[in-house]
Amino acid sequence: MRVLVVGTVPPPGGEAAKRLGAVAAELTAAGDVVEILSPDRRSAAHSHARLAGPRLAIELAVRARHFDAVVINAEPGLPLAPTADRLMRAVTLGALGAVLRGYGDVTVRLPTPIPLPGGVGGRATRALWSRATTIVVATEDDRERMVLAPGVVADRVVVEKPPARVPATAEADWSRLPTEGDLRSSVQTIVRERAARDRNVNRARSSLGSAGLPEDSGDPFQGDAGIGTPLSPVELARFATGRARRGVLKVARIVRSARA
């Protein structure tokens, strides 16, 4: 089976990206042909694209004839930015539900808390949930909420708990703590150092242009995934009028050639 996996995979993206990477690896090991489409250009993906808002539906529509199945990993900004309003939510999710008809098998993976502004219910999500053959959630609470949403088929919702944290890895981060003396100052120092590192990475990420990563960005794969902004109404209008204009020109060419 040819499977399109959409979401952030490592090196960036933390635990959630590692889990999606593992899903992709399992599919490959099972004999599927997997291609990864990531919104974060630092991801080890086959292709990268801005996927926030209606762009995701466009990208999926373009690729639909090449794949039998799609796995969509919901993330902050994929498919909706946290600031998305009701109109953007309706347009994005409606378009997504429509283009998913082009795929035989649709898996939607939802971390907790579910990063969907406006919640999992409502008319806007119905088409998306009804097209999903599998909805993967992280907690029983999320499952209970999901099965109440319109369009959801209850037995298609499965819980996949995130793997337990490994204390040994974590302990290493706090290994500098003294057993005696001013414990609080030591912890506070480590907290500030780690936060400062995060700030540097965030600054570096926000300054990223097409030239790539600056040299002094510390760990460039730390921090949130670089999600593109959703299409603005103006961009959406341009896209629609562009397609319409190309369509008109194409029809005109056909008419001209028929007359000739």
Place this chain on the structure above:
Amino acid sequence: MAEAARALAARGHKVDLLTTCAKSHFSWANEFPAGTSFDRGVTIRRFATVGARSRAAAAQLEHRVQRGERLAPADEVAWVNGRFRVPDLYLYLIGQSDEFDAIVLSPYLFWSTIYGAQVAPERTIVMPCLHDEPYAWLGIVRSTLSSVAGAWFLSEPEHQLGHRVAPSLAPHHAVVGAAVEIPAAYDPAGFRQRHGLERPFVLYAGRREEGKGWRRLLADFGAAIVSHDLPFDLVTFGVGAPDVPEGLRSRVVDLGYLDADELPDAFAAAEALLQPSVNESFSRTVMEAWLAGTPVVANAASEVVAWHCERSGGGLTYADELEFGHCLAFVAEAPKAAAALAESGRQYVLANYTWDVVGAAMERFLESFTAGLGR
């Protein structure tokens, strides 16, 4: 104040507690009967409150104060009168003030304090519970803190703020602190069971409102659990609607208003107490958490709580959401070290903020204060 009154009464002093008939400090409605009663050695005298004549005018003045606008002296008086008044208490003080060696008034922004301080300023001590907020910078507050003979502060940062607010601060003043009761025992497992709390949790105890940093805390918590994959829920109790965003509802548990005897168990059951509020003059919940063996993660912008955390070694402070996330990651990943921090906090509370310690400090102050008056 009631606890301080009982502590001084327990030390053999004759204490009268003058208060209102109100139960809610939002409505100031008279819910208790006016009159005299006795409780654990203290004579309690309640007086009826009187509301503002024009709520619209009072609300307008309140907005002007909140905006930090400078009010004319007459407007400041109108603002004080526009909240609630207790004229019968004032009249009682005028008639009986000679019977008292000292009159302690609290907190700084209430009519009862500002007007009460006029009756016998030479024998009055104000316990202001100051925060660095627009009310504190009113001229009427400055003149009150300057005109009385004494002031009690709950912490050193509050004392320093007192000097900034009123450069001619009351001549006799000291940091006496406040005290918390030491519970006989804790039952964290019972608390978790009673409230169906199966996952580890961090706790926010207090008013769920903008001024206490609740909304910011929700945003920071949401970011932290995603960034650090934290195992914690956020459990909260107190007044005010929590208004949790839908995306966070599976991770935030609102217990509503808890009975006082439940609180020690709640603190003991938590992995950490979160204190996002900037406006604190003492922070009782921080002390109660430390007593229960629970570490504290607090907003560094609160001078008072940061001061407690630094002095005690019992809490971490955060300057932004990134530091907040790493503080919670520490609590999750290094529980033994977090418990060691909390133990430092517990020792700090036992050394400084029990009624034995604070009652003795108040008593020492009162002895020198009244000796100076020749009484």
